[in-house]
Amino acid sequence: MIRFNQPGLVGPEIDYLAKAVSDGHTSSSGPFSDRASAILCEALGVPDVALTTSCTDALELTAMLLDLGPDDTVIVPSFTFTSTALAFARQGARIRFADIEPRTLGIDPNHVAELIDDSVRAVVVVHYAGVPCDLDGIQAVLARHPNIEVIEDNAHGLFATHRGQPLGTFGRFATLSFHETKNFICGEGGALIVNDEADISRVHTLIDKGTNRREFLLGNVDKYSWRDTGSSFGLSDLLAAYLVAQLEGAEEILRKRAAVTDRYMRALTPFSERLGLQLPHVPEHGTSAHHMLYVLLPTNEARNAVLRTMKARGVQATFHYVPLHSSEAGRRFSDSHHACPVTDDVSGRLLRLPYYNDLTPSDQDYVVEVFIDAASTAV
Ligand SMILES: Cc1ncc(COP(=O)(O)O)c(C=O)c1O
Structure with a gap:
């Protein structure tokens, strides 16, 4: 049988995993997470990339960061994985499904334009198969609606580009997947790309159970406490070690x-x-x-x-x-x-x-x- 997918190793995955185990930092925010994040920030030219347990979690985090609620609507393509919509529905926002256009199979900007009203807070785009959707079209439509955020669900498109600019850098937030079926893998994993420096602090609070633990780890405060909503979204450094090997072999x-x-x-x-x-x-x-x-x-x-x-x-x-x-x-x-x-x-x-x-x-x-x-x- 020729399988549909076969997860591939680049080489040092097992050695890096062994190092994470023997060095003793196996929870989130460890040295391999820092390395993976640095590789991605450098390659994409973005201020921060926060590793999460999945792309689904990174999308849920996005919905929390936008403080979406029942009065808000998010436009999502109908042709996508459930997580693209689920993450926003779970936060209580209403979903409005847009069609795709037949060339790239990405969201159709003309349909998005028809669906926009005052309740719309975000448009989520997917770069299906790793091919950029019609970003020019989306930007043209949203130029008339500066309060609507673009979120890129870039589960498929890490390192692809549109007009020379990496996918994942066009909206306020973008998400990545490192699930075993994706291009760069660590079993289950994901990341949130943070394109606006002003969001970094809150991103890390929400990732780390609503606390300012990052400030504590950086030595900026002498204890950390509960500050905001959030969850336990951080990727284990064991999985980050696997991921670093993949990203170094990108x-x-x-x-x-x-x-x-x-x-x-x-x-x-x-x-x-x-x-x-x-x-x-x-x-x-x-x-x-x-x-x-x-x-x-x-x-x-x-x-x-x-x-x-x-x-x-x-x-x-x-x-x-x-x-x-x-x-x-x-x-x-x-x-x-x-x-x-x-x-x-x-x-x-x-x-x-x-x-x-x-x-x-x-x-x-x-x-x-x-x-x-x-x-x-x-x-
Ligand atoms: C477009 C898209 N978004 C999100 C996901 C979910 O990714 P994860 O399994 O990392 O949560 C997938 C998974 O296949 C996907 O195809």
């Missing part, structure tokens, strides 16, 4: 993933017209983080038939997000219902091929052979 990981993308694209492109396939599109002013390789089949029936055939021939391909706007919880937590026809269409036709750092060229060629055979029969 160039190698990205090079391998770019090679996987290139090989798939070269093999699939010649068939796209005949079989009616839509392949990923990277906008002219952007670069991709190479998070995955998806294909849109012409119909839902063809997609499902191809998935079945591939499974029978030992290749684990898969579908992706089920639209949130029509889900049970999506209907419960949204304040109004809006059609998202592109989301419905894409969700029914999208198929993801096996994709990981160490996928071999020969396994990739087999995946393509099986896919093309199956698609030629199904369409």
Whole structure:
């Protein structure tokens, strides 16, 4: 069986884990967390990156930092993982689902413009598959609404760029995921990118059970106490040690993933017209983080038939997000219902091929052979 995903090691992960254990700092805010944060701050050119136990937690933290409540609305794409919406619903905010646009599968700025009213406090964008969404379009719409925050759920797009600027640096906050299925991993993990220096102090209070423990650790106060709301969001230094190894190997990981993308694209492109396939599109002013390789089949029936055939021939391909706007919880937590026809269409036709750092060229060629055979029969 060629698996859909296979978590990959760069090299020093186990040594770093052993060092965290033997040095004795295994809770959050340890030396490896500082190292991971410093690498990310330097690479992204941002004032702070706070490590969290997941991207979901970083999104929940964002909702707390914005002090959202029942009178506030957050616009979220329907084509995304539940966490993008759940984190804001959990804080009591109302969710309004926007459709995606068909080129990047990111949130559609025109639909966002239609959905904005005085209750909207934030728009959450997702860079699906590590490809920048239409940030120019979003910025143009929000230029007329300076009080609405942009939050980037950048679970897929670490180190991708839009007009030369790293994804994750366009809104007030952005979130990252280091879940084992992502490009850079530590089992379960995430981070909050803080783009405004004025937010740093409160971010650390909310991460650390509502206390000013960071000030205490920095030697600025002689004891710490309860100051604000918050939770226990900090990443264990054991996992941060694993993550540092991955981030230090980021160039190698990205090079391998770019090679996987290139090989798939070269093999699939010649068939796209005949079989009616839509392949990923990277906008002219952007670069991709190479998070995955998806294909849109012409119909839902063809997609499902191809998935079945591939499974029978030992290749684990898969579908992706089920639209949130029509889900049970999506209907419960949204304040109004809006059609998202592109989301419905894409969700029914999208198929993801096996994709990981160490996928071999020969396994990739087999995946393509099986896919093309199956698609030629199904369409
Ligand atoms: C777009 C998006 N946001 C958030 C998440 C949640 O990430 P985590 O598992 O780190 O909480 C995912 C997970 O797949 C995702 O795809």
